[in-house]
Amino acid sequence: MKIYFGLILFFLVSKSSFSQQISGEELLTCSIEYHDPQGLWDAFKSVFYVTMQSKDSSLRKSKIEVDIKNSFFKLTVQMNENFTTSALNGEECTLFFNGSSSFSEEIKNEYRLTCDRAVMYRDYYQYLYGLPMKLNDNGTIIDPLIKSKKIGDILYWRLRVTYKPEVGEDTWYFYFDQTTYALKRYQFFHDESKNDGEYIVLDQELLVNGIKIPKNRSWYYNNDDRYLGIDILSLN
Numbered sequence: 001m002k003i004y005f006g007l008i009l010f011f012l013v014s015k016s017s018f019s020q021q022i023s024g025e026e027l028l029t030c031s032i033e034y035h036d037p038q039g040l041w042d043a044f045k046s047v048f049y050v051t052m053q054s055k056d057s058s059l060r061k062s063k064i065e066v067d068i069k070n071s072f073f074k075l076t077v078q079m080n081e082n083f084t085t086s087a088l089n090g091e092e093c094t095l096f097f098n099g100s101s102s103f104s105e106e107i108k109n110e111y112r113l114t115c116d117r118a119v120m121y122r123d124y125y126q127y128l129y130g131l132p133m134k135l136n137d138n139g140t141i142i143d144p145l146i147k148s149k150k151i152g153d154i155l156y157w158r159l160r161v162t163y164k165p166e167v168g169e170d171t172w173y174f175y176f177d178q179t180t181y182a183l184k185r186y187q188f189f190h191d192e193s194k195n196d197g198e199y200i201v202l203d204q205e206l207l208v209n210g211i212k213i214p215k216n217r218s219w220y221y222n223n224d225d226r227y228l229g230i231d232i233l234s235l236n
Contacts, residue, residue: 022146027176031176034180034182035183041133044130045209046208047235048063049063050231051234055228058079062077066126073125083097086121093118093119142159156184158174159173159176172187183202183214185202187200189222199220201217215234217230
């Protein structure tokens with residue numbers, strides 16, 4: 001019995017010591033193994049929905065179609081009685097308003113229905129819903145040193161991420177469960193000395209074609225913790 005207890009203590013201490021010594025890259029690898037254990041992200045293909053709720057605007061539901069392997073992205077957004085569609089198929093871009101590719105300049109400006117906007121939405125959705133796998137993209141700089149950070153009553157592993165200038169200028173922090181390495185929250189700063197930017201709290205998960213993707217994303221300002229809204233992921 002004493003030997004058995006000693007072995008348990010040894011493994012617990014060893015795991016604790018290992019966790020405190022892993023690098024940023026190793027932490028990221030552990031988190032990716034949790035969220036995408038089969039390495040499916042690079043060939044990810046799915047249709048999912050995101051409902052946005054905020055205090056200052058009406059409910060907005062988006063249908064998102066992604067086929068990463070074939071460079072396809074399609075976003076359909078319904079707002080009140082109107083809906084817009086932006087589709088990127090390789091280098092080809094198509095735009096629709098209420099199902100028609102013919103719409104006025106006023107409609108284009110009011111709904112910001114442009115190909116540049118379509119590219120922005122593609123990058124936005126594939127980045128946020130592809131985390132933490134997207135942190136393996138070229139131009140991402142992973143801080144080798146991780147820290148233990150307590151927020152409320154919970155201890156997280158915190159990973160600092162920056163980007164090469166041609167990729168992005170913001171500083172990001174990602175927070176992981178210390179046992180499972182699941183991604184639990186993240187935040188970004190445009191200028192960290194000003195405490196600007198936002199933080200996002202993740203809650204629950206959905207299994208989407210073999211990948212564990214956070215279901216709810218609640219957004220807050222860094223400087224005053226003011227609530228901005230929530231994005232809710234669903235499959236229908």
